[in-house]
Amino acid sequence: MILSDLLDTPVTDADGTRVGYVIDVRFVLDGPPDGLLAAPRLHGLLVSPRTGTSFLGYERSGVRSPAFLARWFAWRHRGTFLVHWTDVASVADGRVDLAADHRRWSPTLTGSTTER
């Protein structure tokens, strides 16, 4: 699978209801980024209910400026959530199906940004 198979893809839950579109994917590194065994692992998908366009990274942290842009993107992507890759039941025919018991996580990255 390549990234283009996922981006912009409609996402449906177990009942077949459309819950949004994949706007980004999130990876984790289990070790330091150098060396052969540090391949990133797919952690989850970011799903935006209304649009497949980019969130420009505003989902990652609590950045609130420039106020107008931050508000616009937050409004356009309201309800964006993260689902873990383990909660994805299947990816086929340009569609992502979520498992019945999937859980919606906050898209914010924890422990990042402003603390530094």
Next chain:
Amino acid sequence: MKRLLGVALGVLTAIGGFLDIGDLVTNAVVGSRFGLSLAWVVVVGVVGICLFAQMSGRVAAVSGRATFEIIRERLGPRAAGANLAASFLINVLTLTAEVGGIALALQLASSVEPRLWVPVAALAVWFVLWRVKFSIMENVTGLVGLTLVVFAVALFKLGPDWGDLAQQAMTLAPTSTETWPTYWYYAIALFGAAMTPYEVFFFSSGAVEEKWTAKDVGQSRLNVLIGFPFGGVLSIAIAACAAVVFLPQAIEVDSLSQIVLPVALAGGKLALAVVIVGIVAATFGAALETSLSSGYTLAQFLGWSWGKFRRPTQAARFHLTMIVALLIGVAILMTSVDPVKVTEFSVVFSAIALPLTYLPILVVANDPEYMGKHVNGRATNALAMVYLVIILVASLAAIPLMIATGAGS
């Protein structure tokens, strides 16, 4: 003392490097048709490029990331891909105009047909890209480009009616022979000439090339905030020269020989020689910058190793991209297309593509994850939002105006 010299050098190269074929042509054309009634656009454009270059330079210095790496990271692959296609095309168009500008300037000096000069000019550009150190390349073309100050000197020697020029600058309306749509079309062209996207690719990637850190933010701000406004003053001087010589005769400037004519009238052969040297330096410098920008954008998007601080063998695809871009430019010029026309289109398309690069930079300049304590302040953001609106309006209005006015004719 060394630091002071460094600042002076930075400011001087910023002045000399500000002007390129786009500024020369657009300002002279506008001066000959509208007098100084569009001089306010140069002011708006210069404030805009100061803001934009300062932001992208700061982002590059603090985060170590150049503009297109950020675009790729923030816009996602699809939108960033479309952005790359548009930016790369316009960049090649600008490169074509600059190489054409070198050839036209050399024609003025030698009376040899410009198409014979085009391959020579392109070869010289490539050689410098291949062999010459980044800082030397940047400083030499910038300093020699300073000879374009001769436009300001010529304006004084022409002894214009200053009251009349001031009157024109205060009248924000087209002259009696021109229409409002053409007025706004050329306003966008002037704006695009002052705020060309390649300047920002080059400025931010140059910051990485010269290994700037957060400590250099102050110096880069000085270079931009002093150098670019002086460049803007020279732009207005070019327009004023054309306004003094051509506007009363109702002659429309459409060639490089006309652009330099006011200088020749005012200062004779010596001034003419100086201005030709200046134009060759300015267009040559800009040809280097646009070639590099084509390599920067593509390599940064695709994650190739890039930069002149690496040997060509270590950044082979980066160098290959620049060679291909130069060859495309030469091929376009060999069709006998008029470089002045290419320039006029390139500045308008620059204005069209501007939001694509401006928005990601503005967003990242606000992200503390990249910028730490160097995020935009409130005042910068307020100004940046005003400019976002201006840039969007100019971008959206450009194509309808281009069609309505027959590209300003």
